[in-house]
Amino acid sequence: xxxxxxxxxxxxxxxxxxxxxxxxxxxxxxxxxxxxxxxxxxxxxxxxxxxxxxxxxxxxxxxxxxxxxxxxxxxxxxxxxxxxxxxxxxxxxxxxxxxxxxxxxxxxxxxxxxxxxxxxxxxxxxxxxxxxxxxxxxxxxxxxxxxxxxxxxxxxxxxxxxxxxxxxxxxxxxxxxxxxxxxxxxxxxxxxxxxxxxxxxxxxxxxxxxxxxxxxxxxxxxxxxxxxxxxxxxxxxxxxxxxxxxxxxxxxxxxxxxxxxxxxxxxxxxxxxxxxxxxxxxxxxxxxxxxxxxxxxxxxxxxxxxxxxxxxxxxxxxxxxxxxxxxxxxxxxxxxxxxxxxxxxxxxxxxxxxxxxxxxxxxxxxx
Numbered sequence: 001x002x003x004x005x006x007x008x009x010x011x012x013x014x015x016x017x018x019x020x021x022x023x024x025x026x027x028x029x030x031x032x033x034x035x036x037x038x039x040x041x042x043x044x045x046x047x048x049x050x051x052x053x054x055x056x057x058x059x060x061x062x063x064x065x066x067x068x069x070x071x072x073x074x075x076x077x078x079x080x081x082x083x084x085x086x087x088x089x090x091x092x093x094x095x096x097x098x099x100x101x102x103x104x105x106x107x108x109x110x111x112x113x114x115x116x117x118x119x120x121x122x123x124x125x126x127x128x129x130x131x132x133x134x135x136x137x138x139x140x141x142x143x144x145x146x147x148x149x150x151x152x153x154x155x156x157x158x159x160x161x162x163x164x165x166x167x168x169x170x171x172x173x174x175x176x177x178x179x180x181x182x183x184x185x186x187x188x189x190x191x192x193x194x195x196x197x198x199x200x201x202x203x204x205x206x207x208x209x210x211x212x213x214x215x216x217x218x219x220x221x222x223x224x225x226x227x228x229x230x231x232x233x234x235x236x237x238x239x240x241x242x243x244x245x246x247x248x249x250x251x252x253x254x255x256x257x258x259x260x261x262x263x264x265x266x267x268x269x270x271x272x273x274x275x276x277x278x279x280x281x282x283x284x285x286x287x288x289x290x291x292x293x294x295x296x297x298x299x300x301x302x303x304x305x306x307x308x309x310x311x312x313x314x315x316x317x318x319x320x321x322x323x324x325x326x327x328x329x330x331x332x333x334x335x336x337x338x339x340x341x342x343x344x345x346x347x348x349x350x351x352x353x354x355x356x357x358x359x360x361x362x363x364x365x366x367x
Contacts, residue, residue: 004114020032137311138338162310169197170197245323317353
C-alpha cells in the first residue's frame with residue numbers, strides 16, 4: 001500500500017508518523033491501529049492521544065491510503081470531515097486487519113509526488129501543474145477548458161496569507177469557486193478571503209447605479225431610426241472597444257476609434273461614424289439618468305481605490321477589460337502579489353482580449 005499525504009500536512013510535525021507509515025506500507029493495518037469511523041473514513045492511532053484521519057482509494061492496481069487530517073488530543077469534534085461535535089467511542093470499534101476491497105477509484109495519481117490536494121474531490125497534480133503550484137506570485141496561469149486551471153488557481157489561493165481577493169466577472173463562477181474552496185469544511189486561519197464578482201468589487205469601492213443591457217436596449221429603442229440596428233452588438237462595442245482598452249482615458253476619441261484596425265472593432269469602417277454618434281448620445285444618457293458604465297466608472301474609481309489586499313486572484317481574466325483589471329490590481333499592497341488565470345479562447349464578451357495586450361499593459365503601467 002502507498003501513502004498519499006494531504007498537501008497542507010507536515011509529516012515532520014506529526015508525532016510517530018514515520019513508524020505508522022512503515023506499518024501501512026507493509027499492509028500491517030493491525031499494528032497501524034486503523035478503525036473505521038465513517039463512510040470511507042478511518043482513524044489511525046499514533047499514540048495515546050493523537051490520531052490521523054484517512055481514506056482508502058485505488059488507482060489501476062495500486063491501493064492508496066490518503067492521510068486527510070492530523071487530530072491532536074482526540075480532537076474529533078474539531079475535524080472538518082466529521083459532523084460538528086462528533087464523539088467517537090474507539091473502544092467499541094474493532095481494529096481493521098485488512099484494507100477494504102471496495103475502495104473508490106482515483107482518476108489520476110502522481111505517485112512520484114506523494115501528495116494530494118482537496119477541493120470537492122481528491123486532486124493529484126501532474127508534474128507541470130505541480131511546478132506551477134510551487135511558483136510564487138506574480139503569476140499568470142493560461143489553460144484551456146479541462147486543463148485543471150480552476151483547481152490549480154483555487155489551491156494557489158489557499159496558499160496566500162493575509163487579506164486576499166478572488167474576483168471574476170461572472171457571479172455564477174464566484175459562487176461555484178467559493179463552494180469549491182470551502183468544500184469539506186475547509187478553513188484557513190492565516191487568511192481572510194473576499195469572493196467577489198466584478199460588480200460587487202465596484203460596489204466595495206462605492207455603490208453606484210449601474211446600467212444593464214435591458215436598460216440599454218430600452219434606451220436604444222427610443223432613439224430615432226439609425227443605420228445601426230443591432231442593440232446587443234452596439235452594447236458590446238461600447239463596453240469592449242470604445243471603453244475599456246485604455247487606462248489613460250475613459251474612452252476612445254472619435255479619431256482614435258475611426259482609425260482602429262479591422263480586427264479591433266465589431267463594426268465595419270463605414271459603420272463606425274454612426275456608432276460614435278450613438279456613443280456620444282449614450283454618454284449623455286448616462287449623465288442624465290445618473291447611471292454608469294463599468295469601464296467609465298473603473299476609470300473614475302482609480303482615484304478612490306486604496307491598497308487593501310495582500311494577494312489578488314483574477315479568474316477568467318479574459319472577460320475583463322484593461323481598465324477593469326487595472327483598477328483591481330490597484331488594490332494590492334504589493335503590486336506583485338497577483339495571480340491571473342484565463343484562456344483567450346473562452347471569451348464570453350467580445351472585448352478583443354489578447355495576452356499581448358495584457359503584457360503591454362504591465363510593461364507600460366506596471367510598477
